[in-house]
Amino acid sequence: MEKNSNIEMITGDPKKAINKLSLPIIASMFLIFANNIIDSIWVAGLGPEPLAALGYITPLFMILVGFGNGIGAGGNSLISRYIGAEDRHSANNAAIHNLILSVIISIIISIVFIFSMKPLLMMMGAESVIGYATEYGFIIFVWTFALLMPPIVGGAFRAEGDIKRATIPIALAAIINMVLDPIFIYTFNMGIAGAAWATALGPFISLLLMFYWIFVKRDTYLSYNLKDFTNDFSMYKDILVVGIPASLEQLVLSILTIFVNYMLTIVSGSVAVAVYTAGWRIINIGMLPAIGVGTAAISVAGVAFGAKKYENLRVTARYAVKVALIASIIVCIILNVFANQIAFIFSYSENSAQLAPAIAGFLQIMCLFILYVPFGASAGNVFQGVGKGTISFLLTTFREFILVLIFAYLLGFVFNMGEFGIYCGMLLGGGIGSLICYACIELYINRLIRRSDANGI
Numbered sequence: 001m002e003k004n005s006n007i008e009m010i011t012g013d014p015k016k017a018i019n020k021l022s023l024p025i026i027a028s029m030f031l032i033f034a035n036n037i038i039d040s041i042w043v044a045g046l047g048p049e050p051l052a053a054l055g056y057i058t059p060l061f062m063i064l065v066g067f068g069n070g071i072g073a074g075g076n077s078l079i080s081r082y083i084g085a086e087d088r089h090s091a092n093n094a095a096i097h098n099l100i101l102s103v104i105i106s107i108i109i110s111i112v113f114i115f116s117m118k119p120l121l122m123m124m125g126a127e128s129v130i131g132y133a134t135e136y137g138f139i140i141f142v143w144t145f146a147l148l149m150p151p152i153v154g155g156a157f158r159a160e161g162d163i164k165r166a167t168i169p170i171a172l173a174a175i176i177n178m179v180l181d182p183i184f185i186y187t188f189n190m191g192i193a194g195a196a197w198a199t200a201l202g203p204f205i206s207l208l209l210m211f212y213w214i215f216v217k218r219d220t221y222l223s224y225n226l227k228d229f230t231n232d233f234s235m236y237k238d239i240l241v242v243g244i245p246a247s248l249e250q251l252v253l254s255i256l257t258i259f260v261n262y263m264l265t266i267v268s269g270s271v272a273v274a275v276y277t278a279g280w281r282i283i284n285i286g287m288l289p290a291i292g293v294g295t296a297a298i299s300v301a302g303v304a305f306g307a308k309k310y311e312n313l314r315v316t317a318r319y320a321v322k323v324a325l326i327a328s329i330i331v332c333i334i335l336n337v338f339a340n341q342i343a344f345i346f347s348y349s350e351n352s353a354q355l356a357p358a359i360a361g362f363l364q365i366m367c368l369f370i371l372y373v374p375f376g377a378s379a380g381n382v383f384q385g386v387g388k389g390t391i392s393f394l395l396t397t398f399r400e401f402i403l404v405l406i407f408a409y410l411l412g413f414v415f416n417m418g419e420f421g422i423y424c425g426m427l428l429g430g431g432i433g434s435l436i437c438y439a440c441i442e443l444y445i446n447r448l449i450r451r452s453d454a455n456g457i
Contacts, residue, residue, distance in 0.1 A: 006161030014316045026292030028167035031174030052270045053132030055277030059254035067247040068148040072155030074243025079159035084306025092228040095156045097235040102152035110144035136196045143200035160221040169206030176202035245393030279362035286370040289327035294377035301385025310448045324374035335367040376434035379441035399433025
């Protein structure tokens with residue numbers, strides 16, 4: 001198989017590949033979450049109710065994003081395995097199948113969310129801010145294709161090691177949103193709808209850039225020419241076998257957020273939801289090193305698995321955890337020390353000033369959650385890379401929807417610890433679950449190596 005520098009990098013030393021892939025991914029993810037933070041900052045200036053509305057719509061928005069990332073992970077995994085096996089024709093064909101799926105899924109999700117949004121928001125307890133929430137959500141879900149397709153197409157770019165083209169459009173979308181947010185919200189006096197329009201238009205422009213590279217410039221390693229396409233339902237299946245469980249992982253996380261919002265509404269009202277919405281977005285930024293390294297591990301693990309280099313698979317899993325954990329410790333310390341200063345960005349206006357102490361307290365507690373993420377994220381993404389998306393999904397479900405939710409409920413309600421107990425329960429459940437996830441990937445790789453040795457591979 002003819003190789004370029006990107007393919008040589010991704011099929012070489014796993015450590016070097018992770019280092020080269022992860023930094024741009026982390027940078028682009030930082031800008032994505034900066035998008036969300038900036039939305040919250042500008043919307044916070046409108047008052048606690050619009051900010052709480054953003055909190056209620058966020059789980060639904062993240063389900064949408066999760067489908068994009070999930071299907072992108074499925075395409076990334078399949079294409080990487082073909083590249084590792086040095087089958088370029090099948091890799092090209094898989095890339096086209098990946099693009100077709102992105103269109104189909106965008107249409108389906110847009111229709112479903114537009115018609116189910118209001119009932120879901122009412123079930124979540126958003127009745128007091130339903131007007132703000134539906135105003136924001138309707139615009140977002142009409143533009144589903146623009147939000148969903150870039151991470152799916154980006155998954156194909158990551159599979160071929162072209163990390164620049166996988167990350168530049170995402171970074172561009174974030175920058176556009178940053179620029180448009182204050183203009184739409186305040187200059188054009190569009191309020192919370194302005195934040196939604198800014199969020200949608202950035203990815204749309206980025207998608208146009210991706211299409212330019214693929215269909216006009218035509219200088220990508222993977223070919224999207226119809227002569228390389230042979231409709232193969234098994235490829236759709238292989239992408240979805242990883243993509244659907246990976247997408248459902250975000251669904252699980254979003255459902256967890258819905259339950260946490262509901263529990264916080266019961267114990268403290270919508271103000272607690274606003275605090276959780278603002279604070280959790282900061283915690284999400286703190287998770288970026290672990291998530292970025294884990295995302296890079298999908299491609300590296302897929303190539304190693306396709307080439308049957310199982311020792312490289314072990315190196316990938318362990319190195320990913322090591323690098324991510326070091327970075328996560330540093331981030332945790334920074335958030336703890338500067339919690340008050342960070343909280344100020346969500347409480348700069350007279351309408352939201354009362355949120356500052358609560359947000360700072362939240363950050364000082366929940367920054368510990370970041371320390372568990374390297375173990376769970378790296379394990380889950382390596383499972384996705386080798387095509388075992390269902391295992392990753394089951395482990396994520398057990399960790400987040402069983403352990404985290406149960407412990408949050410027990411400490412918050414059964415032990416009557418209220419809001420503080422809910423946060424402590426999330427920490428306890430997340431820690432135990434993440435360590436279990438990592439133990440599972442170690443056992444899986446050890447079994448592959450033993451089987452390979454026994455067969456003399």
